[in-house]
Each structure stands twice: as structure tokens, then as C-alpha cells.
Amino acid sequence: MAAASLEEIRHHLRWFADQHAAQTSPLYSHLAGHASDDDEIAGLLTAAPTPEAVSATLLLAAVQRVLQSEPFHELTNYYPSLGGTYGPDAALWPLFRSFVLARADRVRGLIANHVTQTNEVRRAALLYPAVTLAAKQAGKPVGLLEVGTSAGLLLGIDTYAYRYQTQQAGQLAAGPPRAPVGLHCALELAPGATLPSIPKRLSTVTKIGLDANPVDLTDEEQYAWLEACIWPDQPERLRLFGAAAAAQRKAPPELVAGDAVDDLAAVAGRIPADVPLVVLTSNVLWLFTAERRRAFVDALADLAAVRPLWWVSHEGYLGGLDLLLPDRDDLRAGDGEQVFGVLGLVRWSGGRPAATALAKTSLHGERMEWLA
Structure with missing residues (x-):
């Protein structure tokens, strides 16, 4: 498989700086913007394991991981x-550039052997209304299978407390x-939409995570990599990651290495066949090729032919939901528009999928717009 070209990498870095990070991370927007004009820094991403893995966040996480080991460096x-x-100021980019180039082999090695594995806990607040809707349709406690689970923190979805701030009904509370x-x-609410019903509790039977490289939070190096994947100027994300990781150690879910x-x-099959199965994916399918995304959706359909199954997805529109809800231009971010995710729910009945786009979301879980 051919590596991503330097031109493609520079284009991605510029897109990330201008559309992804511009409104939420001044630090990463600044660094990615400068990196897009610097062949030596951008070129480090040619070491990424696959073209799909190339991302500004992978480069910046690798740098932050190296910087973690030098806590007294000026950077x-x-x-x-x-x-x-x-x-960010005029001194930042020259300092960042010199730091990275002096440690280029270490940064390149991290890029070559890792993918971005942000275990963003706040995304559970996005998934919760969709998973509880699937459980309501199932009429009984569900089994959860998260694909691309990383460290499995989203599998704690039934143990977290939620506060949804609305203009129409004030604050809605759910969870223990x-x-x-x-x-x-x-x-x-989008025009014409009504507030969703958000149950107080979610009842689960079994929870399993599937990942090519599951993360063991008791391993210091693996834990540090997940910390490095969190954007450094968003400390609330880091705090929630630590809290969720501490809670998970008391009752760790089953994590399985596999494709x-x-x-x-x-x-x-580890979840009893009479248990309604909810498959979760959250910001993972962008790492797949288009052919692999199609194969994943086909594999879900095969499973749905032999057991009750729902798919709750939080991905970009082109992360698989487009295969079941084609021609939805309203679910694509336009030129210059802030990047957003799409919360989708798919249920199979009689071999036919019924797919619904429930909400547009911020990628890190801060907000969502419920759709009509």
C-alpha cells in the first residue's frame, strides 16, 4: 500500500488547522498550520502505518508523548x-520545530507504531440517547460490543452520570x-425537531470491546500514549480521562484483540444469542479504507440475520452511515464549515436496514444538535 504523499499530508494539516482545531484548540491550530508549510515536519507523517492513519493528531500526539519525558523543556x-x-505566540513555532527535529527519530518511531487512540469519555454523552433508544426498541437489557474500543472507557456508558443542557427544558439528568x-x-434542536426522551438508566447484560490493539490502562506506556492523544489545551478532557480510567480499574470490561x-x-458470539446486541463505533471507521467500511457494514448485516442487532455509530457521515443513508448532503460539513460528527442508529428487520441520523455532534462530545 502506497504511503500518503507529502502534498496530501500538507493538505490534511492545513484542513485540520483551519476547520477542525481552529475554534477549539488555538495551540493545535497554530502548530498544524505552520507544519502544513514545513516539509521536514510534515514529512514525519510519511511514517504512518497506513495512509488512512495519517492525521495531524497522530503527529501532535507523538510530539506530546516525547515532550512528556522532558517536563522541564521550554516547550x-x-x-x-x-x-x-x-x-501561541511568535516564539512557539521555532521552538516547536527545533524540539521536533532534534528528536525526529523518536517522533517518527511513535508515528510508525501507533494510531490515534483518543478514548474520549465525553462521547458517551452523545452515544447515551442512541443506545437507550436501541434498548427501548429491544424491550430488555442489551449487550454492548464496542468496535475500536481502545481502552474501553466508552463501555462505562451505563455507569456515568449525564447532564444535558437544553433551551426548552433546562437541564435533563440521566445516569446513576x-x-x-x-x-x-x-x-x-434543529428546526422541526423535538427533544428526545432520555431514560434515567441503561440496563446492560454484557460489555465487550474489540480492537486491533486494545489498550491496557495498567501499562504505564500505553496509558501515557492515550494521555498524549488528548489535546493539551483542553484540560477537562484530560481530567475526565483520568476519572474514567480510575473507575474502570475497579470493574474492567472484557477487551479482545482482533479485526x-x-x-x-x-x-x-461471546454475548448470548438471545441478548439484544448493540454494536458501538465512535470515531474509528475513518481509519478504515472505503472497502473495509463496506465490509464492516456487510458483517453487521450478516450478524443481524441471526440475532437482534442495532448499530450505534458516531462517525463522520462518510464513516459508514453514507452506505445506508445515501445522498444526505445535509450531513456533510461544507467548505469552511466546522467539522462535525453524525450520531446514527441502524436497526435490521427482515434483513433490511432501517437507518436514522439522530444528531449532528461536536467530535469531542461537548454538544449535539438533535435532528427532526
Whole structure:
């Protein structure tokens, strides 16, 4: 498989700086923007394991991981995650560039042997209304199978507390009242939409995570990599990751190493066949080729032919939902528009999929817009 070209990498870095990070991460927008004009820095991403794995977040996570091991370096002044208080200024890029190039082999090695594995806990607040809707349709407790689970923190979805801030009904609360992790999400309504019914509790029977490389949070290096994948000027994300990781250690889910397509049926078979199965994916299918995404959706359909199954997806529109809901230009981010995710729910009946786009979302779980 051919590596991504330097031109493609530079284009991605510029897109990330201007459309993905511009409104949420001044630090990463600044760094990615400069990297897009620097062949030596951008070129480090040619070491990514696959063209699909190429991302600004992979480069920046690798740099942050190296910086974690040098906590007294001047560059840490710009990283709130490492105690820094400086905002982006004229001195940042020259300092960043010299730091990275002096450690280029270490950065390149991390890029070659990792993928972005952000275990963003706040996405549970996006998934919760869809998973509870699937459970309501099932009429009984469900089994959860998360594909691309990383460390499995989203499998704690039934143990977290949620507060949805709405204009129409104030704050809606769900989840256990004394939960170890509390998540907040702004819930807005698209024209013509009505507030979803959000049950107080979600009842699960079994929870399993499937990942090509599951993360063991008891391993210091693996834990540090997940920390490095969190954007450094978003400390709330880091705090929630730590809280969820601590809670998970008390009741870890089963995590299985395997392929999302080839091993899906075997892993699903660990959940009793009479238990309604909810398959979760969250910001993982962008790492797949188009052919592999198609194969994944086909594998879900095969499973649905032999057991009750729902697919809850939080991906970009082209992350698989487009295969079941074609020609939905309203679910694509337009030129210059802030990137957003799409929360989808798919249910198979009689071999036919019924797919619904439930909401447009921020990628890290801060807000969602419920659709009509």
C-alpha cells in the first residue's frame, strides 16, 4: 500500500488547522498550520502505518508523548497539560520545530507504531440517547460490543452520570446519581425537531470491546500514549480521562484483540444469542479504507440475520452511515464549515436496514444538535 504523499499530508494539516482545531484548540491550530508549510515536519507523517492513519493528531500526539519525558523543556510552557500557561505566540513555532527535529527519530518511531487512540469519555454523552433508544426498541437489557474500543472507557456508558443542557427544558439528568464520572453536553434542536426522551438508566447484560490493539490502562506506556492523544489545551478532557480510567480499574470490561470485520461474529458470539446486541463505533471507521467500511457494514448485516442487532455509530457521515443513508448532503460539513460528527442508529428487520441520523455532534462530545 502506497504511503500518503507529502502534498496530501500538507493538505490534511492545513484542513485540520483551519476547520477542525481552529475554534477549539488555538495551540493545535497554530502548530498544524505552520507544519502544513514545513516539509521536514510534515514529512514525519510519511511514517504512518497506513495512509488512512495519517492525521495531524497522530503527529501532535507523538510530539506530546516525547515532550512528556522532558517536563522541564521550554516547550512545556505552551502545553497546559504539562503545566504551561503560555498562549501561541511568535516564539512557539521555532521552538516547536527545533524540539521536533532534534528528536525526529523518536517522533517518527511513535508515528510508525501507533494510531490515534483518543478514548474520549465525553462521547458517551452523545452515544447515551442512541443506545437507550436501541434498548427501548429491544424491550430488555442489551449487550454492548464496542468496535475500536481502545481502552474501553466508552463501555462505562451505563455507569456515568449525564447532564444535558437544553433551551426548552433546562437541564435533563440521566445516569446513576452517585456516578464516578459526570458528563455535560449541550443539547440543541434543529428546526422541526423535538427533544428526545432520555431514560434515567441503561440496563446492560454484557460489555465487550474489540480492537486491533486494545489498550491496557495498567501499562504505564500505553496509558501515557492515550494521555498524549488528548489535546493539551483542553484540560477537562484530560481530567475526565483520568476519572474514567480510575473507575474502570475497579470493574474492567472484557477487551479482545482482533479485526473489526474478520473477528466481529466470533466476538459477538461471546454475548448470548438471545441478548439484544448493540454494536458501538465512535470515531474509528475513518481509519478504515472505503472497502473495509463496506465490509464492516456487510458483517453487521450478516450478524443481524441471526440475532437482534442495532448499530450505534458516531462517525463522520462518510464513516459508514453514507452506505445506508445515501445522498444526505445535509450531513456533510461544507467548505469552511466546522467539522462535525453524525450520531446514527441502524436497526435490521427482515434483513433490511432501517437507518436514522439522530444528531449532528461536536467530535469531542461537548454538544449535539438533535435532528427532526
